[in-house]
Amino acid sequence: MICPNPAVAATPAHGAQAHSEWITRFAHLVQPGGTVLDLACGLGRHTRLFHASNHAVTSVDQSHEAIQSVANIANAIETDIEAGPWPLAGRSFDAVVVTNYLWRPLWPLILASVKPGGVLLYETFAQGNEAYGKPSRPDFLLAPGELLQVCQGWTVAAYEHGVLHQPDRVVQRIAAIRPAESATDPAPLQA
Template sequence: MHALNTSPSDWIVRWTPLLAPGAQVLDLACGSGRHSRWLQAQGLAVTAVDRDVQALHQVTACGATVVQADLEAEGPYPLAGRQFDGVVVTHYLWRPRWPALLDLVAPGGVLLYETFAAGHERLGRPSRPDFLLQPGELLRVCTGWQVIAFEEGLLQGPDRIVQRIAARRPGPLTAFTPPLRPSPAAAG
């Protein structure tokens, strides 16, 4: 079991600039709110969703709007009909709700997603295939979207196998698109 990480994912930090100041962002399955706090501090309007009431109490202090909901419950999706300029998901996977999750991203909006992938079972939990992305799965889920960045493989500190994507839903931009930072090779 890994210690609770309170720092935002470097993936989320790297791609947050894709969202305009004041953009409406959903932190889905937010847990204790490490990304909600980061996003709120960047001038974004955050809605944080989780089923754990205790975890949501930690998120309220950062100024995010909190919604207590079981995202895996049968019946109507708790966020049906809502859309956001950005949706952030880390360390969460519930395949039966892929279509509902993608519908949360407004046309022109951004999905920032990072979770464990096949191979991670050799390193620790989660280890059930239901909770591990298959090779290239996020690319397939985002078929037809503009993939800005995609990574899959081993990360260290702590060691984990992940898959992550930054993708823009087709449609008119609801947020600005900042210029990409030049890579060190291009800058020299």
């Protein structure tokens, strides 16, 4: 069970709320001055967090409003990553940040976007959230332990699954470090 942080309140609009306490807590795992991908960035709450810490940020979202809100501080890419081609083919980052977003077919591309030794910071809704509202469809809710399975073979710095409050919701989150590549590792995925 997650110990809630009542000081962190959220508003309904993704990206308009305060920084995720999880992302803030594990931002120190990102190499100083390293590159950060804020995937499905919303209005850029985490883009702003990492930009303020002197990271070069690439922000991706399908919303024109979202991309315009971060265009002056990030490499802002407006695209539908679920329907279109992967816009980051051949690129990798010291950190990939994803919050309140889940599209399972992208797992291989998301993982391949993390440089060896880089970190994945991921937080989204999980099974049980249907008791609190949306999202409630299983397609948009992580199964117990799903992020651990996705990051199998990586070093898990932290993992949680449980209820948070203000607003009430069920989330799963992970901070995982990709292992350094060896000569036997496969080449990164291309889309």
